[in-house]
Amino acid sequence: MAKVDHAAPDVTRDPTGLRRDVGLIGLMWASVGSIIGSGWLFGAHDAVIQAGPSAIISWVIGAIAIVLLALVHAELGGMFPVAGGTARYPHYAFGGLAGMSFGWFSWLQAATVAPIEVYAMIGYAGHWSWAQHFQHADKTLTTSGLLVAIVLMALFVGVNFFGVRALAHANSAATWWKIAVPLGAIFIMAATHFHPANFHSEGFAPFGAKGMLAAISTSGIIFALLGFEQAIQLAGESRNPKRDLPRATLGSVAIGAVIYLLLQVVFIAALPHSSFAHGWAHLAYKGDTGPWAGLATLVGLGWLAWILYFDAIISPGGTGLIYTTATSRVSYGLAKNGYAPKIFTKTDSRGVPWFGLIMSFVTGVICFLPFPSWHKLVGFITSASVLMYAGAPLAYGVFADKLPHLERPYRLPAGKVIAPLSFVVANLIIYWAGWDTLWRLGCAILIGYVLLGGYAFYAKSKGLPDAPRMDWKAAQWLPVYLLGMGLISWLGGFGGKGTLPLWWDMVVIAAFSLVVYYWAKASSSQPEEIERSIEEVVVTDAPAH
Secondary structure (H helix, E strand, O other), X not given: OOOOOOOOOOHHHOOOOOOOOEOHHHHHHHHHHHHOOHHHHHHHHHHHHHHHHHHHHHHHHHHHHHHHHHHHHHHHHHHOOOOOHHHOHHHHHHOHHHHHHHHHHHHHHHHHHHHHHHHHHHHHHOOOXXXXXXXXXXOOEOHHHHHHHHHHHHHHHHHHOOOHHHHHHHHHHHHHHHHHHHHHHHHHHHHHOOOHHHHOOOOOOOOHHHXXXXXXXXXXXXXXXXXXXXXXXXXXXXXXXXXXXXXXXXXXXXHHHHHHHHHHHHHHHHOOHHHOOOOHHHOOOOOOOOHHHHHHHHOOOHHHHHHHHHHHHHHHHHHHHHHHHHHHHHHHHHHHOOXXXXXXXXXXXXXXXHHHHHHHHHHHHHHOOOOOOHHHHHHHXXXXXXXXXOHHHHHHHHHXXXXXXXXXXXXXXXXXXXXXHHHHHHHHHHHHOOHHHHHHHHHHHHHHHHHHHHHHHHHHHOXXXXXXXXXXXXOOHHHHHHHHHHHHHHHOOOOOOXXXXXXXXHHHHHHHHHHHHHHHHHHOOOHHHHHHHHHHHHHHOOOOO
């Protein structure tokens, strides 16, 4: 078997079908543009309803969790600058079964964000009378709303067909706006309407620790902070991925976390006491279906409200645009690893994976069927996203032990502590989403196994050269991990039976996570098998026009 040199594969010179057109700012703005999306329009409002002013602590905990995961991804992104990276790291470390599983988690997360951003755009548009018939009372789409949603998804896909360079330019312009508007709202609200008594008049933590922790997963906090991985998904199109990926990943998280924390503080302080006089759970005011714009109108800043209603098109639109890109790149990575048909790797003259874009459009349209509103879908997307992220700490531990000499443009300090800690934190976030969300996620995971597993079986039976090796032994921990998380959630107090009391349930999650982490490291693929998987990417990532 051919060996690879113990240095990061020089994929920057690979004859890949993707074009390397994106620099540091393009990568960072891809992530920032994903982080500052519909989450800022709804996150502070939903978080304070669930946690009261202690939502500030929820944001701090959420930001720390995302930083831990981003640190791990920063090292891996520099080591393996390949398209759809989050879908590939577990493949390298644990072989086909784990790679297929985490690849599906990654695709599921990316494919469902763009439709949610469309929901947010249509929801805020309800402020205008001409758009009020786009949604039913339960926030599902009417026939006319469905047509508008399909047109918006088509626009996302259409821009992507102009290539990643055009996307980077379009997103860069939108991202400057998306940063400026929240910062402007923060400054204006803080300067004109800041009531310190709001932080304690109805209790700082009226729903206790449970409400504060549940808000992290179900109110949109983690959902809002998601998106740093977009730079990594575009690694195959970066001009200097080894230098730029770590900087873009960590820089985007820092920008997003600061903005969101300030937004929460100012939102709480700006509210008139009458809007929450009956308790934070009953927060209500005219126009609160578009929380920030409604608040601006309520306090007499009508001109700011108009800007915010306009931003409700730009911010979600920019995020939906980037996630449409990500969906096609993740499916590209899945197909390169043999989990999906090779048609997903075909690129057009602009280097765009055109079939993956078409399928992202089809998936978006399916998501517009009468499903729950933005608020109800947040927990599902959060859990799928964090489950996707959880594969990176596991892969990190394997590479640190078995390929210690692999070149690392960014080396994570205290990585052997941070990696298992980030895996524990990821699983806590998943658990806090609650049983009602997790059993639905389990159904989506089963659908993925049917689709991808069915193709893998077909490829194997036909003797296709790229048929994936399932490597059951290296992934023996995976079914125990997935079923174990489901069982703990069912027994826990976040929507479950309540058999496990608060705090003890988190001790169980932490202990279970550490067992899985070290079990996964012990059973992972051997160094030569990992090298072979890496080499296959370097050799086979060739153009497919």
